[in-house]
Amino acid sequence: MTPSALICSMPAVGHVGPLLVVARELRRRGWDVRLLTGARYRSMVEAAGIRFVPLPPEADTLDDIGTGDDTRERGLATINRGVERAFLDPAGPAAATLEHLLAEEPADVVFHDMLFLGVQTLFARQRCDRPLTVMCGITAAGYSSRDTPPYGLGITPLRQPVLNRLRNRLLSATSKIVLRPVHRSMDLFLAGVGAPGLDGAFFMDVLSRSDLLAQFTVPEFEYARSDAPENLRFYGPMATVATQPTPAPAWFDDLDPALPLVHVTQGTVANTDFSEVVEPTLAALADLPVQVAVTTGGRPLEALPPLPANSFAASYLPYDELLARTSVLVTNGGYGGLHHAMRHGVPIVIAGDSEDKVETSARVQHAGVGVNLRTGRPTPDAIRAAVQRILADQSYAARARRVGDAIAVARGAAGLVDDVEAMLASRS
The missing domain is CATH 3.40.50.2000 (Glycogen Phosphorylase B;)
Structure with a gap:
């Protein structure tokens, strides 16, 4: 039986490009692959030989947010507004579309970029009743850790472990206060799709619910976390290949x-x-x-x-x-x-x-x-x-x-698909 995948991408070229690399590898191995994203990426997806599925207009908004200097979000104080506009507002319509697509044509695996929050609707189900889920880390990892500051501050870990963990604990407590609107909005969205709430966790930690956390970098470029999720793996960047060589001037x-x-x-x-x-x-x-x-x-x-x-x-x-x-x-x-x-x-x-x-x-x-x-x-x-x-x-x-x-020497898309196929076989 042909395995099937539904790939969910926020409508932005930095999201669609890496996921298309994964889609091509799946298709090369004979998978049936669909990619759900914004309408302006139809030609890009179809040129790769992948079935394109459009997001509804209410969820096809990211490309239109932050295109000018006056609207791009900067600093911790603006994360509340930025996360809500860019990722939470379209999450409900994206979740409804995802549910409709899976009801119409089930998939063995749902791949999603780290900011496609519509996938949270799947966690309203028991694990045995939903597709395997793979989170694709197309930018810096944001999981909470005693070893790292909260995501969004742009602060690096300290080299002294004891002082580092003490500082991070204080920053985490402060950030949850400053980002209370984001956490409230996230909980409202999760309740709306029947998924478990944050229960005091940092809003980025919803990402760790997926069965495989596939980070598109190498450990040498990511913060070390002694308490990293057990299902976090590194595959290196998904290097896109130009369809036509760029001529030199x-x-x-x-x-x-x-x-x-x-x-x-x-x-x-x-x-x-x-x-x-x-x-x-x-x-x-x-x-x-x-x-x-x-x-x-x-x-x-x-x-x-x-x-x-x-x-x-x-x-x-x-x-x-x-x-x-x-x-x-x-x-x-x-x-x-x-x-x-x-x-x-x-x-x-x-x-x-x-x-x-x-x-x-x-x-x-x-x-x-x-x-x-x-x-x-x-x-x-x-x-x-x-x-x-x-x-x-x-x-x-x-x-x-x-x-x-x-x-x-990173395993890349081939290594990622190897692991997904092994997980599917184990699940069967």
Whole structure:
């Protein structure tokens, strides 16, 4: 009998892309696969040969939240509003759609990204009466632990264990008070779908209810937790493959190999305002003996500020070739982009303070693979100092290479599907 999977993704490219890697591996092995996500990703899903199922309009909202600088959520005080708007408001309609799809066509396994809260409706059932559930960690892990600060603060663990745990306990108590509206809204949603309530747990801990917690990184880039869930496993990043190779611009082969190459990007989502990271980076490095390669993430080159003489730009670049020549990456911190850089041993200057980027920035700092500027709008002086610091201290590149070595031997989508198939066999 052909095994079947329903993959549930929040409507954002950073969610859909990694889950499509899993979908392709399932399909390669003969699984029947459907992917539930936003309408604008239909062509992307169908081009991968996967059956597309649209979210209802009420749940197809994430791409329209935070597209401009004025609406992106920053800091602990704004998490209440941000989590409710981005993830809790669409959760009810998403849960209803999920239930309808499974009633119409049952699935053996439901894969879901970590922020697709509609999957909580499945935990209203006994385990034997629901599909196997697999949580896909497409960004930094948020499980509560005595060894880590609460998710959303962007604070790294302390190196002294006793002091670290004492501080984390105090931060956890404080965060539950500050985030009381989120916890109240989460409990109302869970009650509405018949799922168990939080019962005093941190709101991110609902993620640990899934049968397998598949984190798309390596342990070297995640906080160590002595009390981590037993069902947490690391598979490395789900590296997406471009359907067509990106051609290199004419200037690419003219770069001087004797000069360090700094690559700066704001990714393909938070790239509507280049004054955040790209513009101050160009200014910071204009008179240094380096070359700067800028990508706009698909936006027109005319949207960039004037380029200094040592800077070159393209909408996209052949990334593997680029990173093989890059000495430092300056970025606002998308999870996939960071792993792509570390795969090539490239150290990072990170400037992100919105959405999940405070947590990815903190992990760059904790892993020692780069410099965390602790803001989404760094000054040219701060960027210049960080780039010079990394170029002068090869330990950043060495640690990035160590993470890259771990990524190179990670089990990836094949390992994830191996484990899921073994769990299904055991369940049968």
